[in-house]
Amino acid sequence: MKRKRKRFYEFDFTYRLSKLVGSNWAYGVDIEISDSRSASLTLPEHVTTMQLARIEHQHSAGVTAASLAVAAASVFGFDASSKWTLALIVVATAVIGVPHGGLDHWSGRDLLQDRIGAWWVPTFFGVYLIVALSVASGWLMAPIFTAVGFFLISAWHFGMEDEDELSDLPYWSRHLVAVAVGGLVIWVPSVAQSERMSELLQLTVPSQMLSVADIMSVTQMLASILLPIAVVAIGRQMRTGSRTAALRNLALVILFAVADPLISFALYFCGWHSVRGLRSLAVKHRKTAIDLALATAPMTLGAIAFASIGWYVAATSSEVPAATIRTLFISLSAIAVPHLLLHGPIAKSLNHLRGSSAQTLELAR
Template identity: 35%
Template sequence: MHAALVTLLCWAMAGAACFIPTGGVLVPAALAVLVALVGLPHGAADHRFAKPLLQPILGAAWLPSFLVGYLVIALLVTAGWFLAPAATTVLFFLASAWHFGQEEPQIAVGPHPLRPLLRFARGGLVVWTPLVFHGGEVTRLLRITAPRSFETQIQLAVEMMTLASWCLLTIAIAAWGLQILAAIAAAGRTRQVLLLDSTMQASFVLLFAVASPIFGFLVYFCAWHSARGLKRLRRELGESWPKLAASLAPMTFGAIGLIGLGATASLQSLTWDETLVRSTFVGLSAVAVPHIVLHGIAPMLAAFGDRRTARPLTLADTA
């Protein structure tokens, strides 16, 4: 049901994008509000996700270690936007594509050794498609985000990423074709799932191709990626929506406050729309990268914790 609703939303927003002006403060304001209300809560429960992974390894020190690690990574990412924005842009785009790919529905398509690459290509559709169809607008947004002295490096980074995007978009389209063939060969519920997922992918690509990068990102990140993450989190925790919202509120509002303070301190020379774009993207990346790192190393932490807690059976245990 969620995928069907998102598919309809893609078509509606693709049509609306033809009439909604991208200039001014309206779209950046929508970006800031929706990311704050839907995007940030998606990662606000990372401390609850990290506890069973870190506590077997670090004991009572797991929470301060988690908070310090999160803060250090966030500060490094923020510094990267101001000291090396081109490299930060490339690494953030690639890390986001990988993370999105891991969070997409795990549908087995293509040869098994190539599936990680196919998932990466699919996860990055929200990156590759705007770079191919709206390279100029992506460059403008990144120039707003980065200090003005790095405009040449930003232009070079966008050109390199656009070249890679053509290749990865081609791979994603090939994977989409394989999924269509698998749907044709399947029957019943499996065919329905494959066709619906394929339709949603095509709808996303259409939206990313015709709408502004901010528009497409809002629909994908808020309506699909973050909403799926929140639904899964609620299901795993067995909590009602009000209880989940209450538990996520402190971390969410803390992140919003830090982003707001950073924007007030360092972005006063920009116009309001530029301030909203820069503070949202810098702030979002600062909290997203620790989230990506945590979920990326989670299997290794789980395996290490299992080895730490496991011990050989002794005679005392059998007595």
């Protein structure tokens, strides 16, 4: 039994490394999957395949335990005040969330430099800024469309983290399941904690655009469709051997249902998604944790300074100003969308073109 369990452990997590290091072979990480039960992997010198698998397993188990602990604390009366919740989110985002998205220029360089040379710098940062400003403007001009669109693309991005588990599904089913499971952090609170979620949306939507009820209505309609799909997908994870992922998702559902949405989002985004993203960056670019910390130090320090200001405002005010939370959320969403697009459709499209070009060149030879 012990040997069988060990073999399952090695299969489950070694196979799932194909997503952990990403599907972008241009980053210098080579993976060749010969069948559904094996994978050969070339990793940086500072980490081995099984070490990475063990880290992934421990991280997933830790998030599962933390989710259940926070959920239990919420059920038994733990109630964080709004100012402490805001401080927690800002600090966690500054220390973990910003580095997770603060190295997008590495990905942009890998995708564009071979094509347009030095022009990749103005092209990447120009497009990135245009998308960010468009999202920020969208919150002011079309809050319903912007909110729902942001929810959907975020859900898809979160769900496609486990793309390897969906590879045997038809194309559209794969993306639908990704939106359903990846969006649990949105769909569950919209149903289980609709009043609290409405309060948070009221803080993020500009006061002159009273559309919170409409946003909630559309979100709950989407949740009624996507939550049953997520339940089926989690059951499928249990049946196909991805039990660690299934247990983690079940724990997250409990967390999202009973804990304050701000706390549950901070735990999920910073504790799971961002840490996993940083680990993927380290593997793709052959960097150590110290390398990543040094590379993101300017942005992290700036975010910490912003967090300190937010902490001071929260500590010296009886209530956190609505404008503070609104500005924070809109700013985060504005820089999040280009990140989501870069690591989703843009990277996939450019890599597909690169692969097609390489194949054409090989045939020409």
